[in-house]
Amino acid sequence: xxxxxxxxxxxxxxxxxxxxxxxxxxxxxxxxxxxxxxxxxxxxxxxxxxxxxxxxxxxxxxxxxxxxxxxxxxxxxxxxxxxxxxxxxxxxxxxxxxxxxxxxxxxxxxxxxxxxxxxxxxxxxxxxxxxxxxxxxxxxxxxxxxxxxxxxxxxxxxxxxxxxxxxxxxxxxxxxxxxxxxxxxxxxxxxxxxxxxxxxxxxxxxxxxxxxxxxxxxxxxxxxxxxxxxxxxxxxxxxxxxxxxxxxxxxxxxxxxxxxxxxxxxxxxxxxxxxxxxxxxxxxxxxxxxxxxxxxxxxxxxxxxxxxxxxxxxxxxxxxxxxxxxxxxxxxxxxxxxxxxxxxxxxxxxxxxxxxxxxxxxxxxxxxxxxxxxxxxxxxxxxxxxxxxxxxxxxxxxxxxxxxxxxxxxxxxxxxx
Amino acid sequence: xxxxxxxxxxxxxxxxxxxxxxxxxxxxxxxxxxxxxxxxxxxxxxxxxxxxxxxxxxxxxxxxxxxxxxxxxxxxxxxxxxxxxxxxxxxxxxxxxxxxxxxxxxxxxxxxxxxxxxxxxxxxxxxxxxxxxxxxxxxxxxxxxxxxxxxxxxxxxxxxxxxxxxxxxxxxxxxxxxxxxxxxxxxxxxxxxxxxxxxxxxxxxxxxxxxxxxxxxxxxxxxxxxxxxxxxxxxxxxxxxxxxxxxxxxxxxxxxxxxxxxxxxxxxxxxxxxxxxxxxxxxxxxxxxxxxxxxxxxxxxxxxxxxxxxxxxxxxxxxxxxxxxxxxxxxxxxxxxxxxxxxxxxxxxxxxxxxxxxxxxxxxxxxxxxxxxxxxxxxxxxxxxxxxxxxxxxxxxxxxxxxxxxxxxxxxxxxxx
Numbered sequence: 133x134x135x136x137x138x139x140x141x142x143x144x145x146x147x148x149x150x151x152x153x154x155x156x157x158x159x160x161x162x163x164x165x166x167x168x169x170x171x172x173x174x175x176x177x178x179x180x181x182x183x184x185x186x187x188x189x190x191x192x193x194x195x196x197x198x199x200x201x202x203x204x205x206x207x208x209x210x211x212x213x214x215x216x217x218x219x220x221x222x223x224x225x226x227x228x229x230x231x232x233x234x235x236x237x238x239x240x241x242x243x244x245x246x247x248x249x250x251x252x253x254x255x256x257x258x259x260x261x262x263x264x265x266x267x268x269x270x271x272x273x274x275x276x277x278x279x280x281x282x283x284x285x286x287x288x289x290x291x292x293x294x295x296x297x298x299x300x301x302x303x304x305x306x307x308x309x310x311x312x313x314x315x316x317x318x319x320x321x322x323x324x325x326x327x328x329x330x331x332x333x334x335x336x337x338x339x340x341x342x343x344x345x346x347x348x349x350x351x352x353x354x355x356x357x358x359x360x361x362x363x364x365x366x367x368x369x370x371x372x373x374x375x376x377x378x379x380x381x382x383x384x385x386x387x388x389x390x391x392x393x394x395x396x397x398x399x400x401x402x403x404x405x406x407x408x409x410x411x412x413x414x415x416x417x418x419x420x421x422x423x424x425x426x427x428x429x430x431x432x433x434x435x436x437x438x439x440x441x442x443x444x445x446x447x448x449x450x451x452x453x454x455x456x457x458x459x460x461x462x463x464x465x466x467x468x469x470x471x472x473x474x475x476x477x478x479x480x481x482x483x484x485x486x487x488x489x490x491x492x493x494x495x496x497x498x499x500x501x502x503x504x505x506x507x508x509x510x511x512x513x514x515x516x517x518x519x520x521x522x523x524x525x526x527x528x529x530x531x532x533x534x535x536x537x538x539x540x541x542x543x544x545x546x547x548x549x
Numbered sequence: 550x551x552x553x554x555x556x557x558x559x560x561x562x563x564x565x566x567x568x569x570x571x572x573x574x575x576x577x578x579x580x581x582x583x584x585x586x587x588x589x590x591x592x593x594x595x596x597x598x599x600x601x602x603x604x605x606x607x608x609x610x611x612x613x614x615x616x617x618x619x620x621x622x623x624x625x626x627x628x629x630x631x632x633x634x635x636x637x638x639x640x641x642x643x644x645x646x647x648x649x650x651x652x653x654x655x656x657x658x659x660x661x662x663x664x665x666x667x668x669x670x671x672x673x674x675x676x677x678x679x680x681x682x683x684x685x686x687x688x689x690x691x692x693x694x695x696x697x698x699x700x701x702x703x704x705x706x707x708x709x710x711x712x713x714x715x716x717x718x719x720x721x722x723x724x725x726x727x728x729x730x731x732x733x734x735x736x737x738x739x740x741x742x743x744x745x746x747x748x749x750x751x752x753x754x755x756x757x758x759x760x761x762x763x764x765x766x767x768x769x770x771x772x773x774x775x776x777x778x779x780x781x782x783x784x785x786x787x788x789x790x791x792x793x794x795x796x797x798x799x800x801x802x803x804x805x806x807x808x809x810x811x812x813x814x815x816x817x818x819x820x821x822x823x824x825x826x827x828x829x830x831x832x833x834x835x836x837x838x839x840x841x842x843x844x845x846x847x848x849x850x851x852x853x854x855x856x857x858x859x860x861x862x863x864x865x866x867x868x869x870x871x872x873x874x875x876x877x878x879x880x881x882x883x884x885x886x887x888x889x890x891x892x893x894x895x896x897x898x899x900x901x902x903x904x905x906x907x908x909x910x911x912x913x914x915x916x917x918x919x920x921x922x923x924x925x926x927x928x929x930x931x932x933x934x935x936x937x938x939x940x941x942x943x944x945x946x947x948x949x950x951x952x953x954x955x956x957x958x959x960x961x962x963x964x965x966x
Binding site: 150153246332347353466488489490495498499500503510511524528537542545546547548 | 567570658767787794901906917922926938943945962
């Protein structure tokens with residue numbers, strides 16, 4: 133029987149992972165340097181492959197918003213190469229001793245950080261994810277199997293060809309970085325069920341992709357990304373601060389997961405502060421979908437419907453609700469949260485602490501914009517995604533999230549009595 | 550539409566989890582003390598319920614080996630209550646600051662340990678798991694939904710009645726501990742797909758149960774327990790140490806996951822040490838299934854077949870193979886490991902370090918019996934299971950494995966530029 137593409141690449145990845153697991157930091161950094169150099173050197177080849185995707189996209193009527201994500205230019209490739217070089221500077225998590233002790237019977241039990249093994253990434257249009265993910269997995273000692281979107285097929289093929297050749301040139305296995313070449317859904321489904329071959333699957337993309345992976349995978353998954361983020365302006369909030377945070381959280385970059393989608397405002401602020409904030413939003417092109425009280429104080433608002441409270445708009449649309457109390461704000465957030473980022477603006481310490489303790493999300497904020505939830509802003513230097521599940525990693529995931537642990541036990545003949 | 554049992558109990562558990570997440574250590578310890586007291590006080594009720602299960606088991610032809618696992622006596626209940634009290638003494642992981650920093654913009658970003666939320670446990674005959682799991686989940690601030698085997702139904706119903714009443718008496722939600730009352734497989738399947746209601750599912754039991762959960766769950770799972778553990782006796786091994794470790798790893802308690810299933814021996818030891826070890830095994834009732842060379846030096850051995858190398862016997866059966874080198878031993882283990890526990894006996898430091906680094910398993914040993922891989926022996930004080938996956942937790946899981954983390958971000962008006 134012929135092996136499937138996933139079976140073949142999974143077995144190759146397993147073998148590569150065995151080598152990567154014991155590669156030194158210098159070897160891995162050497163490979164990253166060669167990867168960055170090759171991206172620059174073979175820039176024209178990459179742009180030519182990308183042009184095929186762009187042309188096909190035009191022919192196939194690809195959505196206009198996706199062209200910008202797909203496009204690779206010399207400048208963008210330089211940025212991607214520079215990002216690979218930044219990963220060289222990050223500390224290597226592999227080999228770190230997490231904890232260690234000598235047991236009463238003399239056994240020395242150390243818990244050390246090891247690579248996960250083989251990481252699968254399923255993602256959509258952006259070809260820069262191909263390079264990011266490959267570099268982060270390599271630095272953390274993992275082999276990676278990438279499955280990108282059909283629309284970026286030629287770009288991804290070329291990028292992986294360039295990267296894996298660079299890795300081989302550095303003396304590490306070329307198959308440390310592989311791309312799934314068959315972009316049929318059935319092959320993605322195979323990948324989700326590759327127990328024993330892939331240790332963890334990370335989907336990066338829209339809610340539909342992520343739900344499909346969560347529903348169909350039998351291998352461990354890290355659920356990422358969907359952010360229905362709230363900002364609650366408490367009765368005691370400082371008005372100017374509240375105004376600035378709300379406008380920043382909504383408008384600074386509305387298309388990302390840590391942007392605000394619903395603004396909750398204590399009723400004490402309904403008459404004065406709220407209309408001023410909403411006017412500033414409208415001036416920046418935001419469409420307001422408000423509760424009844426919001427519409428009463430700000431007639432330009434549309435009436436919100438139930439589905440608005442649960443939606444991740446990822447655009448210049450904002451749901452707004454006036455609430456009578458902190459309790460009501462907490463209750464609303466508990467009902468609609470996607471467990472990503474939730475913020476309170478307040479001067480009251482009890483309100484702040486209650487919000488931090490009682491709201492269950494990957495990141496909870498007092499008096500700052502939700503937009504800070506990402507790997508760079510949290511000081512990880514890079515990010516493979518933002519986990520919204522509670523197992524393994526929660527919130528922005530840096531290199532450590534791509535590792536597991538192993539107990540190393542040293543004895544001198546101990547047996548159990 | 551009527552809600553399913555899992556929907557109803559899941560929502561109740563979510564509400565209970567919200568209260569438990571902010572309960573103090575004193576409150577949780579108070580509840581554990583009341584649980585232990587109630588188990589002792591209501592011992593006769595529990596024994597009466599257990600008698601129903603034992604009678605039904607006899608009527609239904611339950612396998613003889615399962616009766617001992619099912620039986621509850623006054624002495625065993627005392628042991629179970631004492632185990633609950635031991636959990637009081639363990640440090641509470643919730644609220645621990647895992648890491649903290651102040652970012653250049655003044656944002657204070659702390660990562661703190663929080664409960665997972667709602668934990669689901671699917672397990673088989675032993676009713677002591679009901680109490681163990683309930684106590685560990687409560688101490689770590691999690692609500693638990695337990696789904697035990699049909700054969701222990703009355704015992705589990707009574708135990709959960711006793712425990713949840715004790716929790717309520719201590720002022721925490723009675724629904725912190727719930728049992729699935731419908732033991733149909735369809736309800737277990739519901740539990741595996743309870744996204745949004747159950748944060749993690751931990752199966753405890755045989756390989757069939759665990760595979761069923763891994764294959765069918767859409768919620769995050771921690772795979773536990775199957776142990777096809779190897780001991781490799783290297784050329785340089787000290788003979789007496791090797792003999793003692795091998796016999797201990799196989800015979801001290803053969804029915805558990807950290808017992809040895811395959812012995813690998815360097816060919817230098819084939820003529821003298823190996824027959825002596827195998828004779829000692831046979832004297833303890835072990836059946837030997839050997840490779841050709843093993844059968845040649847120890848004629849009492851049966852010829853091993855391919856499936857013997859991959860099997861977790863959990864009984865007095867041992868597969869034995871003579872290998873020409875450390876490389877061959879590593880290759881054999883890589884092929885057949887269940888990623889649980891693997892050990893080398895050697896006096897050679899290079900061989901020891903190569904084995905520790907190159908073998909990928911939850912626990913790797915030099916010169917000690919595999920039987921030490923458990924939560925008590927590793928100093929965790931208790932254990933909810935042994936993870937053989939790489940995500941979230943690997944190896945014996947104590948209270949920390951029942952927690953997640955949360956980023957707490959404190960600012961004074963920071964917005965993103």
